Amino acid sequence: MLARPNRLTRGADYKAVVRRGRRCAGAHTVTYTSSSGEDRAARFGFIVNKQVGSAVVRNTVRRRLKAVCAEALPSVPAGSDVVIRVLPNGAEAGYAELRTEVVRCLSRRKP
Template sequence: MLSRESRMRRGEEFQAAIKRGKRAGRPTLVVHLVISGDETPRVGFVVSKAVGGAVIRNKVKRRLRHLMRERLERLPRGSLLVVRANPPAASARSEQLAAELDLALDRILRRRESSMDGQR
């Protein structure tokens, strides 16, 4: 489980990450990242009804929360990260979700670093 200070709960935070942040997509999930401030990185999850019924959605969300807890230290301070599950996440194994989450995070963090290099 993610700690309380690492969870995103306010709608404004979700909107900021999705509207102003960088985006990286995979078949089972999409991640949105924006850096604002210098506090502990926070993560939020979006699992819509398109993924499945309530039991399936909660199972996908629990898996993603568990996977993200292990990867939280990779995020820079002040990060707001939204992980949005796509319908194929319902039938994906945990290993596949982990691999796709790693690929999406690698891509979005590389993009952030390259955009920071261009500003220097």
């Protein structure tokens, strides 16, 4: 699970990453990455809207993404902000598919 310092919590932070960050699209997710250059831990945020499914489905997808990001945390540069937006067909994706997409997008990221 992601610790508090590794999570985006403010709406303004989400908006800044989505507007100014680099975009990487997959079949089930869109990943936005931004580097602030600050000396702090990398932070992750998740956008899973109601088109994905019921609350149970959305929370399942969010938990899968949190586990993927916790696993990938050591490879993400310090000071980075990452927002992962799940597309409506993301409910059909398994853990392995989500992991493959997110790891591919995070590895494409330039420091």
